[in-house]
């Protein structure tokens with residue numbers, strides 16, 4: 001059934017993009033309320049590399065969802081204030097070993113076969129594409145993905161929320177946005193209760209709570225209702241990741257750069273900062289501060305060795321943040337336990353997918369129809385009856 005009163009819990013990139021899309025038609029019979037216990041955009045989205053890509057995503061349905069997401073941001077950027085948050089700058093990547101270089105070449109061939117812009121370039125072309133780089137002498141080739149880029153999530157989310165509000169959405173933050181319970185049964189309306197004692201009635205409750213999704217779906221009360229995502233708490237969990245922001249930088253890198261040492265891109269509207277991550281950093285929620293400081297220093301040193309204009313840069317921020325990682329690596333989109341239960345949208349790559357998922361989910365909710373593009377990602381795939389084991 002089509003929904004007219006929709007409560008969206010969580011104002012990260014997914015919830016903000018969805019509230020924005022739900023209000024696109026300015027249909028006054030549709031009531032959208034966006035709730036967040038914090039200010040919008042302060043969760044995982046704030047610290048994301050926010051690289052827009054569908055590079056190596058598999059199976060094909062997931063790859064296509066990524067491509068759809070990239071195109072949706074491009075459309076939105078063109079129609080709105082994209083110059084403040086959209087950076088379609090391409091992505092340059094090279095490997096540190098012969099095997100890694102061979103795998104990159106295979107990736108380029110695979111992506112090209114799927115119609116995704118990908119090519120191998122020699123070191124001269126790589127240096128031309130990224131003037132801020134001091135390319136290591138042993139790099140003969142790099143892969144180049146010209147259709148990729150990144151977004152600046154803070155101005156993006158602020159813009160989405162402000163535009164959703166201007167188009168009629170109600171935005172509740174702080175204690176009036178902190179959801180403490182979701183009550184109701186069957187296909188009837190739900191009552192959403194908030195920490196300030198407030199409440200609202202909704203036909204559909206959409207959970208966009210990222211890493212906090214299991215907590216929020218549990219608030220819906222039904223025993224066993226939850227979405228399996230990687231638990232960030234145990235030591236060695238794969239969900240936490242270290243992000244380091246450094247600056248000032250005289251000549252910021254233009255592209256997204258994936259190198260064997262560090263992954264980086266410019267950060268901030270004036271590009272005075274650079275965002276750093278690396279695949280070999282092993283941290284979890286229990287890593288002591290002195291180890292985090294050591295890793296942050298290591299990443300800055302690695303970045304300086306590639307981008308000389310980071311010579312005077314210092315560590316401005318370092319943060320262990322948590323990726324919302326569904327157990328099978330694929331997005332989870334749909335009612336979590338049958339009709340009337342919270343509609344969940346949780347995924348890694350949520351920045352890439354945000355605008356595209358917002359389009360698809362809004363269509364499902366407003367028309368009351370199931371879209372084939374979302375079928376591979378339904379929560380019921382985790383139910384025992386759908387399991388291929390046993």
Ligand SMILES: Cc1cc2nc3c(=O)[nH]c(=O)nc-3n(C[C@H](O)[C@H](O)[C@H](O)COP(=O)(O)OP(=O)(O)OC[C@H]3O[C@@H](n4cnc5c(N)ncnc54)[C@H](O)[C@@H]3O)c2cc1C
Pocket residue numbers: 009010011012013014015035036037038039040041042043044045046047048049050051052053177178179180208209210211212216241242243277321322323324345346347348349350351352353
């Ligand atoms: C280091 C790192 C790098 C990444 N790199 C990329 C990348 O390059 N490309 C990409 O596409 N993705 C990337 N991701 C993943 C991407 O950042 C996430 O998938 C995305 O940000 C998730 O957005 P979200 O809106 O679901 O969650 P969040 O941004 O975490 O928002 C969830 C919101 O829910 C709110 N909330 C929680 N509980 C409640 C409650 N009870 N009541 C009300 N509100 C509540 C929170 O306050 C929060 O604002 C990366 C993630 C990390 C950590």
